[in-house]
Amino acid sequence: MKFKKLITVVLGALAIPFAAVAGEDSQLTVEGQLMVTSVAAPAHMENVDKIFSGWVFRKDETQALQMDDFDNPAFIFIDKAIDTFSKVEGTAGKACVSCHESPEVFKGLRASMPRVNSSGELETIPELVNGCRTERMGAEKWKWSGGSMAGIVGLIGLQSRGMSVDVTIDGPASSMWEKGKELYYTRVGQLNMSCANCHEDNYGNMIRADHLSMGQINGFPTYRLKNAKLNTIHGRFKGCMKNIRATPYKEGGDEFKALELYVASRSNGLTVETPSVRN
C-alpha cells in the first residue's frame, strides 16, 4: 500500500511529468523471473525521462495476480489456446502444430512486433496467424479481438515473457512510426484529447477512480478484471477513443497498426509481461 501515501502527496498537483510514481520501487517477479517495470526512456521520447509498466500503477491485489501463473486468470485462456494449437481446422486438414512443433518456436517474436516485412508492409501477430489460417490451413480468419485470436496471440506472446521489448523504428518502419506518433499526439473526440494528454502528461494522477498509467502495451493481451477476458491491443485503443467520445479507428487497420508500432516503441526496454492482469 505504499502508493496510497504518495497519492496524498501528489493530490491536487497539476500534471508533473517527472513526479515520483507510486509503487515505483515495488518489484514484479513472475514465476521467479524479475521483470523490468521501470527503465530509462528510449531516446526518441522527448518529454519523458523514465518509462513504467502499467503494472506499477495497479493496486496491490491486482499486482499480486500477475506474479503467479496459478493465480493469473489469463491462464484459463492460455490453456484453451494450447488446445486450439493442436486442433485440426480448415480444408488442408492441418493444425498449427502440424507445421510449428510447439508454441515455444515463437520465442522472441512478441518482443519485436509489430515489424515491417520483406514486402514493406507493417505486420502484427494477428495478421501472421490469420495468414497461416487462410493461406496454409484453408480455414476461416479469426476476428481481431475474438476469443480464439486473443488466446493464441497470448500464447505466442507468453513465449517472450521476460524478454526486452525491442521494436525497430527506423529504416522501412520510419514512415509508419511517424504516422503512429502523429496519431498519439492528435486530439480527437468531443472531449478533444490525445493519448498523450492522459498517458504522457498525467500518468501517476488519478482520473476519478482510475490511476493513470503510461498506456504501455508490453503486457498485452491483458486480462482485465472489468470484463474477465483477454483484451487485445487494438481493443484497448478503441476503448480509450470511445471514452473521449471519438470514433475509433478500425481494429487491424493501418491507423491502429501504426499507433501500435509507436506505442510499442515507447516501451522499448521494458519486459514483455504477456499475459498481464489489469483492472
Added chain:
Amino acid sequence: MKIFAKVAFVAAFIGSASFAGSITPSDVTFGEDGEVTASLTGVVGDAANGRKLFMNRKKGNCLACHVNSEMSEQSFHGEVGPELDGVAARWNTAELRGILVNSKMMFEGTIMPSFYWDSGYERTLKKFVGKTILEAQEVEDVLAYLSTLKE
C-alpha cells in the same frame, strides 16, 4: 452552504423558464482573458442541479479531474486539475463561465474539455457530432454551484 441553499431556492421558482433565448456556442462573446460576461440563457442557474451535473459521469464529470471537498461523500476525486475548493474566491462569475464554456480560451492547450463548444473537433462519435457536452442552462447551473465554493 447557506448561499448554496438560497440560490437553489430561487432557482426552483424560475427553473422552468423557457431556454429559447440561449446564446449558441458560436455566438458567445469572450473577453480578453477568456471570460464570458453575459449569461448564456438569462435564467439564474440552479446550484442544486449544478452539483449533480458536476459529479455526473456523462455530464460535467468534473470530479474526474478535480478534488472538491464539498463533495467528500463521493469516493473518487481526480487529480488531473487543481482542487476546486474556494474556486469562487479566486475567479469571478464571468471568468468561471468562460472556463466552463471553453477553457482553452483561458488555459491554452489544457486537457480540460470545452463544455459549451460544438465545432472544430476531429472524429467525434456520431451521436455527439454538433452537440455540446453541457446545454446552455446546464452551464449556468454548474456555474451557480461553483459560485457557492467560496472557501
